Amino acid sequence: MGKRVAKEVSIAIADAVKLARAEVIAAYPITPQTHIVEHLSELVANGELDAEYITVESEHSAISAALGAVATGARTFTSTSSQGLALMHEILFIAPALRLPVVMVVANRALSAPISIWNDHSDIMAQRDTGWIQLWAENGQEAVDLVIQAFRIAEDRNVMFPTIVNIDGFTLSHVIEPIELPDQEEVDAFLPAFKPKYKLDPRKPLTMGPVGIPEIYFEAKKAQDEAFKNTRRVILRVWKDWAQRFGREYHPVETYRTEDAEVVLLINGSLAETAMTAVDKMREQGKKVGLIRFRLWRPFPMQEFRKAVSKIPVLAVIDRALTPGGVGGPLGTEVRAALYNAARRPRVVNFIAGLGGRDITVEDFEEMADRAAFYLKKRPKEAYEMIGVRES
Amino acid sequence: MIEVRLHGRGGQGAVTSAELIAISAINQNKYAQAFPSFGPERRGAPVMAFVRVSEEKIRLREKVYNPDIVVVLDPSLPTIVNVTAGLKEDGWVILNSSKDEKTLREMLGGYKGKLAVVDATKIAMEVLGLPITNTTMLGAFLKATGLVDQKYLEEALEHRFGRLAEKNKAAMARAIEETKLYT
Numbered sequence: 001m002g003k004r005v006a007k008e009v010s011i012a013i014a015d016a017v018k019l020a021r022a023e024v025i026a027a028y029p030i031t032p033q034t035h036i037v038e039h040l041s042e043l044v045a046n047g048e049l050d051a052e053y054i055t056v057e058s059e060h061s062a063i064s065a066a067l068g069a070v071a072t073g074a075r076t077f078t079s080t081s082s083q084g085l086a087l088m089h090e091i092l093f094i095a096p097a098l099r100l101p102v103v104m105v106v107a108n109r110a111l112s113a114p115i116s117i118w119n120d121h122s123d124i125m126a127q128r129d130t131g132w133i134q135l136w137a138e139n140g141q142e143a144v145d146l147v148i149q150a151f152r153i154a155e156d157r158n159v160m161f162p163t164i165v166n167i168d169g170f171t172l173s174h175v176i177e178p179i180e181l182p183d184q185e186e187v188d189a190f191l192p193a194f195k196p197k198y199k200l201d202p203r204k205p206l207t208m209g210p211v212g213i214p215e216i217y218f219e220a221k222k223a224q225d226e227a228f229k230n231t232r233r234v235i236l237r238v239w240k241d242w243a244q245r246f247g248r249e250y251h252p253v254e255t256y257r258t259e260d261a262e263v264v265l266l267i268n269g270s271l272a273e274t275a276m277t278a279v280d281k282m283r284e285q286g287k288k289v290g291l292i293r294f295r296l297w298r299p300f301p302m303q304e305f306r307k308a309v310s311k312i313p314v315l316a317v318i319d320r321a322l323t324p325g326g327v328g329g330p331l332g333t334e335v336r337a338a339l340y341n342a343a344r345r346p347r348v349v350n351f352i353a354g355l356g357g358r359d360i361t362v363e364d365f366e367e368m369a370d371r372a373a374f375y376l377k378k379r380p381k382e383a384y385e386m387i388g389v390r391e392s
Numbered sequence: 393m394i395e396v397r398l399h400g401r402g403g404q405g406a407v408t409s410a411e412l413i414a415i416s417a418i419n420q421n422k423y424a425q426a427f428p429s430f431g432p433e434r435r436g437a438p439v440m441a442f443v444r445v446s447e448e449k450i451r452l453r454e455k456v457y458n459p460d461i462v463v464v465l466d467p468s469l470p471t472i473v474n475v476t477a478g479l480k481e482d483g484w485v486i487l488n489s490s491k492d493e494k495t496l497r498e499m500l501g502g503y504k505g506k507l508a509v510v511d512a513t514k515i516a517m518e519v520l521g522l523p524i525t526n527t528t529m530l531g532a533f534l535k536a537t538g539l540v541d542q543k544y545l546e547e548a549l550e551h552r553f554g555r556l557a558e559k560n561k562a563a564m565a566r567a568i569e570e571t572k573l574y575t
Contacts, residue, residue, distance in 0.1 A: 005418075176411050
């Protein structure tokens, strides 16, 4: 059995990467991801982790080096935040198309301008369509578990897709909390060595990333899309195996006290825990409120999501990113689209909250649930409402 | 659940104090979390750090707005920061100061609640040779609240400070002796 320890979540993530026996790490430090890669560089430098740590001059190079490494068959990790993730953007599309299973932790942070080092989900929402598998952690334990799981999911021969684990910058990355780190033997038994079918090897030359002329590009993209959707089966199997080995369950869509709920809040990431406390408080007051959140964000768990909300009257989707001039936040827009043709669907109200490190308190969640309850009887007129922003 | 807010100046170790309290509580098999007031901290600027300690799993990621305990590492802070903001009615204010009770209560805007005072700067200078008051103030914190066991805090200090732990433990022990409680 693993050991319960008090650890900063970033340090625990680095330890999880070590437990996963990563062979190459290519990263460029950026707040609030810094502690993760600092600790990894220490582990490599002092010989605790037998890996190549590639220091690079930018995030664009970090992800490029990571792709080169994983293409040779090395288990590869990187991590970034915000502007660093934005700088990777060009290369992010290439990883899934070449089926290169890098694992990356994104310590979610706002995008400039104004310059903000604080937490929201603007960075990751801008990378929605790059084709990476995306997972969300709510606490340090989940961050550790998901990082280890991510290697097994990504590197499975029926998957072979890069995978992002999202953790909230600061509100998760910089918190010390109790975390159970699995033993090395337990991780070794769960996570086999990375053995890709094709890899770059001078003795057996092959080409990765040739031109896709009009006669083949479309078919290549369809194949990528089909393969991506099919990863679902492996993800579910990996979570089942994890639950059996470690006793902690993971589901594509996580629900909390949604039975008989009239209003259900939806928020991704660590603030879902604050939302749980708000739900408990409101339940004590007799309010029928629940919570759901996406564990798996890409590929979108359509089936599980529709099932989770089919009996809910009002769904309050809380976005932590803005789509300027759009029809809602990125999460709200996506959820509405997912439900449009569903036989049974809730009324959807979309809130934008917690941009650039603005706290979302228990009271804010209560306010959103109360406002959402107002829409049990009438349709929302606005595409979205902002919560916690000063008006004067 | 007990919530703690620590006020210090960048470099005095408020964040380290918060971490040591949480680590001790977790090693004592409780649930706890510690986190800084996230920001680009600068040496000398007022900073905050937060701790939550509970017998149950903590599901709360907001800042601490209504602390049970406030610890102030720097004697000059109560005049520029409202350190009692949001403090619960039966909460503790734990100050590093050489001033008397009456002066301090006036400085805190007529504060009538529980107060613990120690001249941590003096102790830190004498024992550590540095005006870094975080471990000394942990002694005052222990004496006033007993939120964690001294044994676990000492273990956490040993783990964090290595060969410097002995001096820090001595500073903490002296603060436990010298802290005055006004309730």
